[in-house]
Amino acid sequence: MIKIESVSKSFGDILANDNISLIIEESQIVGLIGPDGAGKSTLMRQLCSLISPDLGHIEIDGLDTVKSQREVRTLVGYMPQRFSLYPDLTVEQNILFFAELFDVPIKERKDKLEKLYKFSNLKAFSKRQAGKLSGGMKQKLALSCNLIHTPKYLFLDEPTFGVDPVSRQEFWELIFQLRDEGITVFVSTPYLDEASVFDKLALIFNGRLIAYQQPSAILAAFPYQIFVLQSTHYDYFAQMANVVYLHLFNKNINIAFSTEPSEEQWQEWLDKRIILTYEKKKTTLEDVFLLQSKHSVEL
Amino acid sequence: MSKILSVYTNKITKKFGSFTAVDNVDLEVYQGEIFGFLGANGAGKSTMIRMLCGLLTPSAGEAKVGGYDVYKESELIKKSIGYMSQKFSLYNDLTVAENIDFYGGVYSLNKRNIQEKKGEIAVELDLDRQMNRLTKDIPVGLKQKLALACAMLHDPGIIFLDEPTSGVDPKVRKDFWNIIYQLSEQGKTVFVTTHFMDEAEYCHRLSIMHQGKIIALDSPQNLKKKNEENSINDVFIKLIRSQIDADYQ
Amino acid sequence: MQIINKTRVFAIAKKEFFHIIHDTRSLIIVFLLPLIQLIMFGYALNTEIKNINLGISDNAKTEQSRALIKSFMGSDLYHVYSISNNSDDIHHAFLQKKVNAVLLISHDMRNLQLIIDGSDPNSASIIKNYISQTLSSGQSIIPIDIRTQLLFNPELKSSYFFVPGLIALILVMISALLTSISITREKENGTLEQLLISPLLPLEFILGKLLPYIFISMTIGFLILICGLLLFDVVFLGSAIAFTILSFVYVCTALSFGLMISTVSQTQMQAMLIALIFTMMPTLMLSGFMLPLESMPWLIRIISWIVPAKYFLKIARGLMIKGNNLTELLEPMLFLLGFTILLLSIAWNKFAKQMKELK
Ligand SMILES: Nc1ncnc2c1ncn2[C@@H]1O[C@H](COP(=O)(O)OP(=O)(O)OP(=O)(O)O)[C@@H](O)[C@H]1O
Ligand SMILES: [Mg+2]
Numbered sequence: 001m002i003k004i005e006s007v008s009k010s011f012g013d014i015l016a017n018d019n020i021s022l023i024i025e026e027s028q029i030v031g032l033i034g035p036d037g038a039g040k041s042t043l044m045r046q047l048c049s050l051i052s053p054d055l056g057h058i059e060i061d062g063l064d065t066v067k068s069q070r071e072v073r074t075l076v077g078y079m080p081q082r083f084s085l086y087p088d089l090t091v092e093q094n095i096l097f098f099a100e101l102f103d104v105p106i107k108e109r110k111d112k113l114e115k116l117y118k119f120s121n122l123k124a125f126s127k128r129q130a131g132k133l134s135g136g137m138k139q140k141l142a143l144s145c146n147l148i149h150t151p152k153y154l155f156l157d158e159p160t161f162g163v164d165p166v167s168r169q170e171f172w173e174l175i176f177q178l179r180d181e182g183i184t185v186f187v188s189t190p191y192l193d194e195a196s197v198f199d200k201l202a203l204i205f206n207g208r209l210i211a212y213q214q215p216s217a218i219l220a221a222f223p224y225q226i227f228v229l230q231s232t233h234y235d236y237f238a239q240m241a242n243v244v245y246l247h248l249f250n251k252n253i254n255i256a257f258s259t260e261p262s263e264e265q266w267q268e269w270l271d272k273r274i275i276l277t278y279e280k281k282k283t284t285l286e287d288v289f290l291l292q293s294k295h296s297v298e299l
Numbered sequence: 300m301s302k303i304l305s306v307y308t309n310k311i312t313k314k315f316g317s318f319t320a321v322d323n324v325d326l327e328v329y330q331g332e333i334f335g336f337l338g339a340n341g342a343g344k345s346t347m348i349r350m351l352c353g354l355l356t357p358s359a360g361e362a363k364v365g366g367y368d369v370y371k372e373s374e375l376i377k378k379s380i381g382y383m384s385q386k387f388s389l390y391n392d393l394t395v396a397e398n399i400d401f402y403g404g405v406y407s408l409n410k411r412n413i414q415e416k417k418g419e420i421a422v423e424l425d426l427d428r429q430m431n432r433l434t435k436d437i438p439v440g441l442k443q444k445l446a447l448a449c450a451m452l453h454d455p456g457i458i459f460l461d462e463p464t465s466g467v468d469p470k471v472r473k474d475f476w477n478i479i480y481q482l483s484e485q486g487k488t489v490f491v492t493t494h495f496m497d498e499a500e501y502c503h504r505l506s507i508m509h510q511g512k513i514i515a516l517d518s519p520q521n522l523k524k525k526n527e528e529n530s531i532n533d534v535f536i537k538l539i540r541s542q543i544d545a546d547y548q
Numbered sequence: 549m550q551i552i553n554k555t556r557v558f559a560i561a562k563k564e565f566f567h568i569i570h571d572t573r574s575l576i577i578v579f580l581l582p583l584i585q586l587i588m589f590g591y592a593l594n595t596e597i598k599n600i601n602l603g604i605s606d607n608a609k610t611e612q613s614r615a616l617i618k619s620f621m622g623s624d625l626y627h628v629y630s631i632s633n634n635s636d637d638i639h640h641a642f643l644q645k646k647v648n649a650v651l652l653i654s655h656d657m658r659n660l661q662l663i664i665d666g667s668d669p670n671s672a673s674i675i676k677n678y679i680s681q682t683l684s685s686g687q688s689i690i691p692i693d694i695r696t697q698l699l700f701n702p703e704l705k706s707s708y709f710f711v712p713g714l715i716a717l718i719l720v721m722i723s724a725l726l727t728s729i730s731i732t733r734e735k736e737n738g739t740l741e742q743l744l745i746s747p748l749l750p751l752e753f754i755l756g757k758l759l760p761y762i763f764i765s766m767t768i769g770f771l772i773l774i775c776g777l778l779l780f781d782v783v784f785l786g787s788a789i790a791f792t793i794l795s796f797v798y799v800c801t802a803l804s805f806g807l808m809i810s811t812v813s814q815t816q817m818q819a820m821l822i823a824l825i826f827t828m829m830p831t832l833m834l835s836g837f838m839l840p841l842e843s844m845p846w847l848i849r850i851i852s853w854i855v856p857a858k859y860f861l862k863i864a865r866g867l868m869i870k871g872n873n874l875t876e877l878l879e880p881m882l883f884l885l886g887f888t889i890l891l892l893s894i895a896w897n898k899f900a901k902q903m904k905e906l907k
Contacts, residue, residue, distance in 0.1 A: 034468075035440075035468040035470060035471075036438045036439040036440050036467060036468045036471065037438045037439070081466075121339070121340075121341075121543070125341070132315075133341065134340055134341040134342075134344075134345060135340075135345065135385045135386075135462065135465075136339075136340030136341065136494065137340045137341045139340075140340060158466065161465055161466055162340070162385070162462060162465045162466075162494060163340060163494060164338070164339040164340045164342075164494050164539075165494065165496055165532055165535050165536055165539075166339055166535070166536050166539045166540060166543070167339070167340060168494075169536060190466070190467070190468055190469060190472075191495070192469055193497070193532075247473070248477070249473055249476070249477065250476070250477065250480045250501065286469050289468075289469050289470065290469070290470055290473070293468070293470040352745045353744075353745060354741060354744055354745060374747065377745055377746060377747050378747050380745065382741075382742070382745045384738060384741050384742065386737075386738030386741070387737075387738065388738060388739055388741065388742040389739070390563065390567070390737075390739060391737075392567055392570050392571060393563065393566050393567065393570065394566075394570075397563065397566050400559070400562070400563075401559055401560075401562070401563040402742075402746075403559070404555055404556060404558065404559020404560075404562070404563075405556055405559050405560070405743065405746045405747075405748050406746060406747065407553050407555040407556055407559075407747070408555075409555075433570070450742075
């Protein structure tokens with residue numbers, strides 16, 4: 001079990017983590033969701049004892065990450081956002097190097113290697129130098145190097161960066177299998193559709209934890225009904241007082257109101273050709289995300 | 300819309316030693332189109348783009364970009380295209396303004412021109428107060444948009460984007476695609492690779508590549524209809540899986 | 549061939565300049581390192597001997613011999629001790645390092661015998677020189693025929709030799725290092741690709757990279773020259789303008805060499821190693837800086853012809869000690885110019901090939 005208690009961490013005058021508390025149960029996949037620079041990587045790095053919190057503390061299986069750093073490190077595995085390989089070693093040499101580094105028993109190696117090759121499709125390239133792989137292949141190799149040993153807790157920072165949909169599917173299958181074997185996985189990802197099948201999600205915005213629930217509960221808690229309007233009158237809606245969520249995307253407007261418009265109101269808009277069509281939309285994690293992020297620019 | 304060809308290839312091939320990365324690919328992309336160039340990892344997408352940009356010489360075949368031949372007129376191609384690579388292409392140790400100045404200079408824009416562009420970019424990306432910050436200190440998503448702006452400084456008609464949205468958050472991705480739409484509306488051709496299948500749905504036409512060959516090419520709607528799937532994600536997985544299975548046998 | 553576009557060359561140069569000034573730490577290193585090298589090498593190579601412990605055994609005890617001893621005592625070079633003529637005593641004095649040299653004056657003043665501690669042959673020969681000088685200059689009374697005649701460096705200061713050598717060494721090392729990593733860095737970061745798809749010409753790139761580093765290397769050159777003059781109290785008889793022109797040429801040679809290295813190496817690490825090894829070793833060994841070339845085997849002498857530092861050493865020594873003017877130094881300058889053109893065109897060619905097709 002991982003216990004994060006009131007953790008804060010700042011870099012200079014930037015508060016990267018602001019009083020975060022959460023508990024991660026064993027054998028779970030927990031997704032860490034948030035915009036760029038929200039403090040996801042900072043939290044992960046504290047979990048695997050690479051940096052220590054300014055305030056608060058973290059316990060993994062009852063061990064304090066600061067006081068029992070060595071013991072904690074034998075329990076956890078961590079793949080940073082941009083994991084670099086040895087470009088001059090071949091695919092197989094890279095993986096075997098990590099197998100040796102983490103002392104994976106020789107008997108297990110072959111079996112694991114096969115499993116990893118299945119997800120990565122890299123078997124045919126096992127003799128190729130890592131530097132000559134394509135971007136996504138490099139990422140898959142990095143994943144393989146990190147999954148060759150199985151620590152009890154696995155922290156993955158955007159593991160599927162640049163990985164194609166087929167391999168991604170296989171990758172998550174592998175991860176779910178690991179979970180069923182008792183491993184706890186804490187993972188950040190920008191693929192929100194993939195995150196919707198995790199056990200729990202932690203939403204971090206501006207360093208603060210704003211939700212920690214099952215994905216379905218997060219969606220259920222979304223307070224508004226979203227409509228998709230076919231309309232070019234973005235400005236018209238932008239100045240309405242009861243609009244709580246508004247997003248333009250290629251001539252479609254995604255919008256939500258604090259008080260929903262009446263039938264007559266819709267009809268009026270249609271008649272005046274302010275909108276061409278409108279329909280209700282099922283809330284997705286993306287909507288939750290967009291509603292929360294006010295940091296970046298509107299076009 | 301009369302159809303002007305932006306990219307044309309005929310049996311273009313690239314070999315690295317005995318390995319064929321791009322295998323006899325025929326492609327036609329028209330002006331103003333947003334063309335989604337999908338494919339599994341290592342399928343040869345980046346290799347293809349690098350050939351079209353003149354970074355790699357094809358091993359065989361014919362290719363024209365903006366009407367210019369990739370073998371003989373690469374200098375002219377360079378002036379009419381923009382390119383954003385999978386790797387980050389700005390100088391992290393320069394400020395935002397210095398990066399813009401530099402790329403403006405490389406494309407030999409004059410001072411006034413660069414100044415104007417800088418103003419435009421500042422407004423468009425809301426970068427005003429960030430101009431003198433080091434590029435490494437600005438958020439990833441903003442960097443990515445800035446990289447695109449720098450690749451567009453010389454106002455090219457065709458733009459190649461190699462996974463422009465990898466590693467940026469969902470909000471920035473949407474913003475980015477709004478920019479892509481605008482470019483397309485201005486009549487620019489956008490040739491884009493991505494592993495986000497929701498983005499693929501936004502393209503006018505798509506191709507799916509596997510081991511150097513294009514195995515499907517059509518509009519997203521037609522692809523879904525033909526393969527009887529609800530999303531491009533499912534189409535992609537179905538097509539690539541069947542290829543992989545076929546390869547095993 | 550296409551025409552070079554000035555804007556693009558300056559765009560590269562300016563950008564390069566920004567890289568340098570943003571990276572304060574490296575900038576400090578770039579300027580501090582040469583000074584540290586100068587001081588370290590300088591004091592390590594300083595073969596000058598300040599205190600010669602000289603034992604004198606005066607067996608004549610005449611007015612003449614006393615005058616002779618006085619002339620030694622009058623110079624701050626020596627600590628003079630009186631010593632008996634007993635060979636055991638003398639042996640002992642040497643063993644205990646009480647003396648570096650012993651001068652024996654025979655009772656009839658006819659015969660002067662000089663015994664020097666030869667355990668360090670280098671200092672031994674210097675001591676011999678000093679003593680014979682003192683003997684000849686101070687005492688014409690004594691009919692000793694001294695043939696040693698020293699031109700240009702009457703005080704035999706070793707700094708006259710090593711300061712020009714150090715300028716040559718440090719300049720070539722730093723310059724080659726600077727340019728060699730500046731291109732490989734772009735390769736590693738992936739920014740080179742962005743440049744390759746721009747209309748930038750290979751020659752523009754090369755020239756743009758050269759410009760800012762010429763400026764920096766020249767500054768370093770002046771810095772070590774001035775520090776060398778102040779710290780090691782060397783003369784500078786030539787003109788500053790000549791030094792500027794000639795070191796400009798030398799710096800260009802070194803920078804071009806760095807550029808050439810960067811076309812053959814893939815990583816900054818490789819580039820750095822190659823730059824250091826191929827500048828330091830030849831400059832130390834084959835330029836005439838530490839070891840005189842005349843006494844080397846012919847093969848080495850031939851190889852030394854392609855060591856740029858050899859020519860700059862001529863230039864620097866000529867300017868500082870001999871007060872040569874530009875025309876007298878035309879030959880080494882032309883050699884350096886030739887190297888620069890050769891290296892630059894190799895770098896240009898190789899780079900143009902790479903620009904065509906990225907590895
Ligand atoms: N310089 C090279 N030498 C040898 N093989 C190479 C070289 N560059 C690319 N390849 C190979 O060519 C194939 C295609 O690579 P490419 O980068 O085009 O793939 P991609 O479709 O862009 O993949 P991704 O989605 O992962 O970016 C890969 O198998 C790669 O290993
Ligand atoms: Mg690619």
